[in-house]
Structures are given as C-alpha cells and as structure tokens.
Amino acid sequence: MNGLMQGQGAWIRLGFGAAVLAACWLPRAAGGAEPGVLTLVALTVALALSVLVPGVALAGRAVLLLAMGGALGVAGVGLAFGQTGAEAQGFWAAAIALWLGAWLLVALVADLPRRGGVWGLIAPLVFGATILWAWETVVRALDVPRVILPAPSEIAARLATSSETLWIDMLQTFGRGALAGYAIGCGSAFLFALVVDRYPFLKRGLLPVGNFLAALPIIGTAPIFVMWFGFDWPSKAAVVVAMVFFPMLVNTVQGLTATEAMQRDLMHTYSASWGQTLIRLRLPAAMPFIFNGLKICATLALIGAIVAEFFGSPTYGMGFRISTEVGRLSLDMVWAEIAVAAALGSAFYGVWALLERQVTFWHPSQRGR
Amino acid sequence: MSRSLPVLTVTAVLIALWYLAVIPMNATWEYDQARRAGTELPFTEMVARTMAQERPVLPAPHQVVIGLYQQTVGCDAVGRRMCRETTPLTVQGFGQRVVAAFTSNRSLVYHAGVTLSATMLGFLIGTGGGILLAIGIVYNRAMDASVMPWAIASQTIPIIALAPMIIVVLNSVGISGLVPKAIIAAYLSFFPVVVGMVKGLRSPDAMQMDQMKTWSATGAQVFARLRLPMSMPYLFASLKVGIAAALVGTIVGELPVQEGGLGVRLLSGSYYGQTIQIWAALFAAAILAAGLVGIVGLIERRVLARMGMKR
CATH class of the missing domain: 1.20.58 (Methane Monooxygenase Hydroxylase; Chain G, domain 1)
Incomplete structure (x- = not known):
C-alpha cells in the first residue's frame, strides 16, 4: 500500500x-x-x-x-x-x-x-x-437539445449514413477548390520566388510588401472572386491562390538566401552555373523553408476553400453544407462535416510533414532527439 | 532609405498593374453598351469610361479610395442633413462628420468599430486563456502529455468552420451581438498563443535553470525572473498571428447574422453587386488588420527594448 x-x-x-x-x-x-x-x-x-x-x-x-x-x-x-x-x-x-x-x-x-x-x-x-x-x-x-449539441455517437451515425453526401462535398471543396488553388498558388509563388531571388532590388521591395499582405484578412477577397469566376470551384481555387501565394513566396525567398557566402564561393570555384548552384546547393538548403511554407499553406488552403463557399457556391461543398445545415438546425450533419474537415486538414498537413522528413532528413530539427 | 525605395517602387508597380488590369476587366461592358446604343467607341474614350463605372467588375484604385472616403465620412455615410450642414467642409465640420460616422450604420467607421470590439474582446479572452493553459502545460507533465498534442494538431485543422454553428446556436439560446463573435475570435487566437507560449516558457536552457538553482530560487521566482521574461519574444510573435486570426474569425462570424460589421458589408456588397462597397470594406478590414498588427509590433519593440532584448 x-x-x-x-x-x-x-x-x-x-x-x-x-x-x-x-x-x-x-x-x-x-x-x-x-x-x-x-x-x-x-x-x-x-x-x-x-x-x-x-x-x-x-x-x-x-x-x-x-x-x-x-x-x-x-x-x-x-x-x-x-x-x-x-x-x-x-x-x-x-x-x-x-x-x-x-x-x-x-x-x-x-x-x-x-x-x-x-x-x-x-x-x-x-x-x-x-x-x-x-x-x-x-x-x-x-x-x-439536439439543436444545440448532438452527442458524438449521433455524429458518428451521421458520418456513416451520409457518407455519400460527405464524399461529394469533400471532392468539391478539397479535391477541386483547395487542391487546384494550392497547386497553382504554391507553384507560381515558387517560380516567382526564383525570379525575385535573381534581383536584389525586387527582393528588398517585395519581401516587406509580401509580409504585410500575408498578415491581411485575404479571405475577404472571397466575394470578389465569387463575382468574377462564378459559384463553382474556380472561384474557390482563386481565393486559395490569393491566400497561399504570399506566405509561400516569402518562405521560398527566405529559404533561397539560407546558404552561406562560403558555400556559394565554393560553387563559384567549381565554375558552377546559376542553374547548377540552384539545384545542387541552394534548393536543397531552402527545403526546410519551402516545406514550412507548404505546411502553412496546406492549412490555409482548406480554410480558404471552406470560407469562400460561405459567399456563394453550387448546392454541394463543405462550406455550403455547413452554412445551410446550420440554418436547418441539423447540427449532427454540421459536426460530421467539421469532423471530415479536421481529418482532412491534419491528413493534408501530415503528408507534407512526412515528405519533409524524407527530403530534409539532414536538418537538425528532423534528426532524432 | 535603402529599404523604402524598393518598397515604394514595388507598390507603385502593383498599383500600375492594377490600373492596367482595370481596362480589359471592364471593357466588355462598355463595348456592349456602345453596341446597344449603336455608336462607335474610340479606344481612349473606352479607357476613360472603364475607370469610372458605377458597378465595375474591377474598380480602379482611385475609385476604391473615393469609395472608402464616401463610406466613412462622406455624404453617403453620415446622412443628408449632416452633409448639408458641413458643406463646404471645414476642419470643424470634418470633426462633426467623424463623430457622426461612429454612430451611423451606413458608415464603415461604425462597422469597423463593431468588428474591432468583438475582435479585441475575443483576443483578450483567447490570449489570457492561452497563457494560463501554457503555464499549466509547462508545469504539469500530465497536461503536457495529453493536451499539448491536441493544441498542435488544432493548428492544422480549419477550426474556423465552426464559426457559423457557434453564431447560430448561441443565437438560438438567446445570446447574440458581441459575445458569439468574440468566442470565435477567442478560440482562433487561443491555440497560436498556447503553442508559442509553451515554446517560450521552455526556452531557458539547462545552464540558466541551473544558475537559478544555485541561487536557491523558488519555483515562483524561476517563473517570474527567468521563464516569463525569456518567453516574451515568443509571446509577441504569437500575439501578432493571434490578433490577425481573431480579426478573420470575427469577420467570418459576422456572415450568418446580419448585425453590422465589416463581414456584413462584404456579404451585402456581394448580394447587391456593389463592387466598390466590397473593395472599400476589404480595404477597411486590411487597414484594421495592419493597424492591430502594427500596434502589437510597436508594443513588442518597446517592451523588448526595455528588457534589453532588442533584436
């Protein structure tokens, strides 16, 4: 005892x-x-x-x-x-x-x-x-009362019975809107970062502006994009592009400056071209920063796609379902959508975290503690 | 000087690009109008008209600036009578208009005030709760092992999707107005503060902790003299993230219930196709966000300078 x-x-x-x-x-x-x-x-x-x-x-x-x-x-x-x-x-x-x-x-x-x-x-x-x-x-x-808070078992039952609706919503919001926007936004930000990196003047000018824009409530552009690109997924993808572009740009540009003068000098003594220096030295060194940007943007992409649907959408999609089912007070469906969104968000983030571990295994933060 | 020139150049280029984009975006409508009227539209005339449409697809920058003025202290915002009384505009009259703008529900100043009060209330609750939970996590191994992974995981999920439900549910039990929006703002700013503050409170290294031990410092002293001061840079970094997130949360929280605020201006603008109103509300939100983040940054610089931690 x-x-x-x-x-x-x-x-x-x-x-x-x-x-x-x-x-x-x-x-x-x-x-x-x-x-x-x-x-x-x-x-x-x-x-x-x-x-x-x-x-x-x-x-x-x-x-x-x-x-x-x-x-x-x-x-x-x-x-x-x-x-x-x-x-x-x-x-x-x-x-x-x-x-x-x-x-x-x-x-x-x-x-x-x-x-x-x-x-x-x-x-x-x-x-x-x-x-x-x-x-x-x-x-x-x-x-x-179930219109205030449904029990987890009811939400789970709803997840099982409405899986088809949830799947359609997920395809629309994540598969079309968020993924397309994420790919376009992060891809173009990466390419643009390579251009910015070549011109120090541009770098000094664009980094503060980009940092400033990244802190603004860019989600507010959603009604504008809905007006331009219609209710379907292209407008959601556009919102996601606007949201992820600057965080990705700033991170990539910072990453490209992460090499030391000594290392660049060494590449110079090998008479390596700009492209060779980029691929052999600077991109690998930038990977921790690039993956940081990709992870931040993975979260932002899903947020952007869901919130953009609050401003107008076709009759399916996670944001649409959440806002209409809230109006009909069937909260078990809302919670089911939120559960899907949470699982999706952490899975998407987790994919990038796993990839990061594979690619930047050499970085101190990834080595075993 | 070495920084402002590139920044100004980039800003100027962005505005110039915006002006260039206005022409093709709005041209279709002008050509349609001309064809319907059966008239020929010369190119220069067309360009001039795209800059002055009432409901443009993309308003020109100066239209947004004028719209911002009109919807804050202009005649649209403060009401006809106030407008007549203060025209021509003097310094005193301008002051009267500003005062009137705070209470007129057609003014962006009023709506920004609604959004700001919910944001600040939520931010204070979220930050206070976040700091308390962080202290609990640092001092209690059970909490560290059980709560911390969830706090980190919560950063990767779109918790903002909860916003419409919280608003509607609280409304149905009779809680409306400021509080539901503040709750959303609070939980969006809560988790960044928890994660940042835990990192900050853990930032003293073993050597520093040993030093405190050799002085036989009590637990409270170690906290007040070492852990808390060392956590300040981390705290301010997460406060900046938190306040921006709180503002976004409030704006999204304003969408389901039309009770005023910048979110309502965005949504009603998109319902009625009032593009200039949307852009003005968007810029008001941006100015608010920049102001809030700027104030936190200013406090950060003052505090860290006083503490001798200038970066």
Missing part, C-alpha cells in the same frame, strides 16, 4: 478513491440500477490498479496501466450508454470518479520513463477519449 501517497498524482488518486466510494454509497435513482454493478466494479478495479502501479517494475507497470485503461473504458461505456434518464447523485459521483481516473491514468502514463513512439500517443488518445466520453455522457444525462 506504499503506493497510495507517493509518485505522480497522489492527490488525484485520493479524489478518485473518494469519488468511487461516493458512487457506491450515494442514493441511486429509484427506477434503475445505475450506475450499474459492472460500472462500480470496474471503477474499483481501476482504483486498485492505480494504487499498485507505482510499486511495480517497469514491464509490469505497462500491463497494469493497460488493464486500468480497459477497466475505465468498461466503466465509461456503462455510464455513457446505460442510462435511464433519471440520474441521481450516485451517477454523477461515478462520472466524476471516471474523469479523475482518466486524469490519473494520463499522469501515470506521463510518468513512465520511456516516452516517444507509441507511448507518446497514449496520453493524448486517453485525453481525447475522455473528452468524447464526457461530451456523450453530459449530452445524454442532461438531455441537451
């Missing part, structure tokens, strides 16, 4: 224990047997495991933590879905106990000496799952 008051999260463990006791002893609703016996047993098991963990050797600790996570998961599912509608104090005590237990689990995982790799992912995943669980439980237990 020496684990009770030592190590990470002693006070949380104390609170956890008190909440589990309260869940067992506080009065329950007259109608149902909630929180169910299984939930209470699972919570008690999790509490016992959390007391054992600090005293166990490292290999055993991982197993105990996994078991604790499993017990908390069983209790969480029981609490979230096994409700009868008349929740009493015992239920809320169990809910608080589960929250503290999840917190304790994260603290114990963070306390493990080995971090990084898969272990680094466990804590954020537990945290995310806890947030989802709390969302689901509160919405169900308090009977929050």
